[in-house]
Amino acid sequence: xxxxxxxxxxxxxxxxxxxxxxxxxxxxxxxxxxxxxxxxxxxxxxxxxxxxxxxxxxxxxxxxxxxxxxxxxxxxxxxxxxxxxxxxxxxxxxxxxxxxxxxxxxxxxxxxxxxxxxxxxxxxxxxxxxxxxxxxxxxxxxxxxxxxxxxxxxxxxxxxxxxxxxxxxxxxxxxxxxxxxxxxxxxxxxxxxxxxxxxxxxxxxxxxx
Numbered sequence: 227x228x229x230x231x232x233x234x235x236x237x238x239x240x241x242x243x244x245x246x247x248x249x250x251x252x253x254x255x256x257x258x259x260x261x262x263x264x265x266x267x268x269x270x271x272x273x274x275x276x277x278x279x280x281x282x283x284x285x286x287x288x289x290x291x292x293x294x295x296x297x298x299x300x301x302x303x304x305x306x307x308x309x310x311x312x313x314x315x316x317x318x319x320x321x322x323x324x325x326x327x328x329x330x331x332x333x334x335x336x337x338x339x340x341x342x343x344x345x346x347x348x349x350x351x352x353x354x355x356x357x358x359x360x361x362x363x364x365x366x367x368x369x370x371x372x373x374x375x376x377x378x379x380x381x382x383x384x385x386x387x388x389x390x391x392x393x394x395x396x397x398x399x400x401x402x403x404x405x406x407x408x409x410x411x412x413x414x415x416x417x418x419x420x421x422x423x424x425x426x427x428x429x430x431x432x433x434x435x
Contacts, residue, residue: 276316279312280312280313280315282312283309283312283313283315284313286309287309287310287313287338290306290309290331290334290335290338291335291338291339291342291397291400292397292400295331295332295334295335295404296331296332297330297331297332299330299331300328300329300330300331301328301329301330301331301333301334302328302329303323303325303326303327303328303329306323306325306329306334306337307323310323310341317351318348318350318351318352319345319348319351319352319353319354320352320353320354321341321353321354321355321356322353322354322355322356323356324355324356324357324358325337325356325357325358325363327358332404332407332408333363333408335404336363336401336404336405336408336410336425337356337363337365337425339397339400339401339404340363340365340401340412340423340425341354341356341365342397343378343379343382343397343398343401343423344365344367344374344421344423345367346374346375346394346395347367347372347373347374347375347421348367348369348371348372348373349371349373350369350370350371351369352367352368352369352370352372353367353368353369354366354367354368359424359426361426361427362410362424362425362426362427363424363425363426364422364423364424364425365422365423365425366420366421366422366423367420367421367422368419368420368421369419369421370419372416372418372419372420372421374414374416374421375395377389378391378395378398379414381398381402382398382401382402382412383411383412383413383414405425409427410425410426410427411425411426411427412424412425413426
C-alpha cells in the first residue's frame with residue numbers, strides 16, 4: 227500500500243469524522259436540553275438518545291482508527307476506555323482495557339485496528355481483553371466459537387500475497403501498513419476457545435491456523 231495512498235485515505239477519514247462530530251454533538255446537546263426541560267419522554271426519546279450516543283462513539287473510534295495519527299499526538303487511556311465502553315455498550319462483545327498509561331496516537335491507532343481485526347474472529351460474540359506486555363501489547367479474545375480468517379491473518383502475520391480484501395476487512399490492510407511504519411510485528415495463537423494476538427518489536431515464528 228503506497229505511502230501517499232495511505233496518507234490521503236487517513237486525511238479523508240479525519241476530515242469526514244471531524245465534520246460529523248459537530249452536528250452529532252449538537253444533536254446530543256439538544257437532546258439533553260429537551261430531557262432537562264421535560265419536553266418529551268418515553269421509549270422514542272430513549273432510542274434517539276442511545277442512537278446518537280452510539281454514533282458519536284463510532285465517529286470518535288473511527289477517527290482514531292482510520293484518521294491521521296501524528297507521532298507527537300497522544301491518547302489518554304481514559305479517553306480510549308470511554309470510547310470503547312460506549313462503542314461496545316449493549317453489544318455481543320464485552321471489552322476490558324487493561325492499559326492505564328497515555329499512548330502515542332499511532333500506538334492507539336494500532337490497538338484499535340487490531341481490535342477490529344480480532345472482533346471479526348468472534349461471529350457469535352465473546353470477551354476481549356487489551357493489555358500490555360513487556361515489549362508491546364496483547365489482544366486476547368475468548369469465546370465458545372472462534373473463526374479468524376486464515377488467509378488474512380496469514381498475510382498480516384507472515385507476509386506474502388494478500389487475498390481480495392472487502393471494505394469490511396480494510397482494517398487488516400491499514401494495520402499491516404501501521405505495523406510496518408512503527409517497526410512492530412504481530413503474532414497470533416489459536417486454541418479452541420482463545421485467540422491471542424501479540425503486537426511487539428520481536429519477531430516470533432508463526433504457526434498455521
